[in-house]
Amino acid sequence: MxxxxxxxxxxxxxxxxxxxxxxxxxxxxxxxxxxxxxxxxxxxxxxxxxxxxxxxxxxxxxxxxxxxxxxxxxxxxxxxxxxxxxxxxxxxxxxxxxxPLLLEDVGAPLADDVAGTLLIVGTHTAPFDRLVQITADAVRAGVLPAPIVAQVGPSTVAFPEAEVHEFLAPEVMSAAIAQAKVIVSHGGAGSLSAALRTGHRPIVLGRAKAHGEHFDDHQQQLMAKLAASDLVVALDDRLGAEHVASALRPLPRPESSTxxxxxxxxxxxxxxxxxxxx
Incomplete structure (x- = not known):
């Protein structure tokens, strides 16, 4: 290689x-x-x-x-x-x-032994402080289930309630996704695909160019596309109990396609x- x-x-x-x-x-x-x-x-x-x-x-x-x-x-x-x-x-x-490869194998049931919350901000070099702060606020409000594992990238937002990692090795991330009950994620296609394949409906905030979080707004576009198909729960500026309840509903059956x-x-x-x- x-x-x-x-x-x-x-x-x-x-x-x-x-x-x-x-x-x-x-x-x-x-x-x-x-x-x-x-x-x-x-x-x-x-x-x-x-x-x-x-x-x-x-x-x-x-x-x-x-x-x-x-x-x-x-x-x-x-x-x-x-x-x-x-x-x-x-x-x-x-x-x-x-x-889309992202939609392959969508709809598998969530495992019975899942627990806690996983935050994923991805591997982009810019920090995603908005999502880390929104998640930390939701944890402090008692909205998200414990234990909390947070992959935060270069963010410096204080999050003492979580087991914080800057990055996770691919195999560790895959295991964490499969084991979590609730997934809060950036709008990266790879992260969302991994969540959907394991039966999760992730709670998503797409990175935005206006906040210096990415080169453009493609994560916002993907988030909106998947939210319209009821495959993700889209966030704006807060994460509440209603978002978690929506995330825990069973995923819809995949639509047939020619x-x-x-x-x-x-x-x-x-x-x-x-x-x-x-």
């Missing part, structure tokens, strides 16, 4: 990532590249495309109504594009629309590009 250098849009990181991409393309000589286009991967796709590779771009399920920054670039160079929400067909007119799964659509695209002949 090769890990590309981290790219957070700094000029120095840009050139480091480009140089790493050139080295990898020269070494591996890829004929087909499949990517979500995020960060350094978008730069790798550009270098591979220039070297003759065919590129397949799958926009992240976190994008509901607008493109990601890297998607604006990667989709233009791609031989095929895949999106995961019908609204995105107008953003990428050439794209094939698939069922759209292909992302896996099936990707397999068809790769077959059309000649993967079987490589």
């Amino acid at each position: 090769t890990i590309l250098p981290k790219y957070e849009r700094h000029p120095r990181e840009l050139w480091e990532s480009v140089a790493a991409a050139v080295r990898l393309v020269r070494r591996d000589r890829p004929e087909i590249v499949v990517s979500t286009g995020a960060g350094s991967a978008a730069l790798y796709c550009a270098v591979a495309r220039a070297a003759g590779a065919q590129v397949v771009f799958a926009e992240t399920m976190a994008r509901v109504t607008g493109p990601s920054a890297s998607g604006r670039v990667t989709a233009r160079m791609a031989h095929a594009n895949l999106v995961q929400w019908p609204e995105m067909a107008t953003v990428y007119p050439r794209a094939r629309v698939c069922r 759209l292909p799964s992302l896996g099936d659509a990707l397999a068809e695209v790769l077959d059309g590009l000649g993967l079987a002949r490589l």
Whole structure:
């Protein structure tokens, strides 16, 4: 496995990532590249495309109504594009629309032995003090069940009532999600998907650009989309007992869809590009 250098849009990181991409393309000589286009991967796709590779771009399920920054670039160079929400067909007119990975396996019953509350703010580098403070206030008001485990990232909000972690290893986070009774989360697609797969209806506050919590408002858009389908409980500026009661209702049964799964659509695209002949 090769890990590309981290790219957070700094000029120095840009050139480091480009140089790493050139080295990898020269070494591996890829004929087909499949990517979500995020960060350094978008730069790798550009270098591979220039070297003759065919590129397949799958926009992240976190994008509901607008493109990601890297998607604006990667989709233009791609031989095929895949999106995961019908609204995105107008953003990428050439794209094939698939069922969102986020909705796969939704509806499993909540385990009988779950207990307590888990707060998840994700791995974004900006603090999410609003969500940490809202959750701490709800705990002090007796709204959220104990024990409390809080993954708070770089936040400095005081939360002595909780077992606080800056970050949790993926396997530890997965176990914590499965064991919690109530999940309070940012609007990250990965966190919400993990919660839904384990039978939770997470209580969600999406990060907002206006508060300096993210580059844009895609988490707000995803939160609204899932709230409209009764799959999450959307927050604004407080967390009350009514939010917890709503979160503990059984999830709705998944709606039937004629759209292909992302896996099936990707397999068809790769077959059309000649993967079987490589």
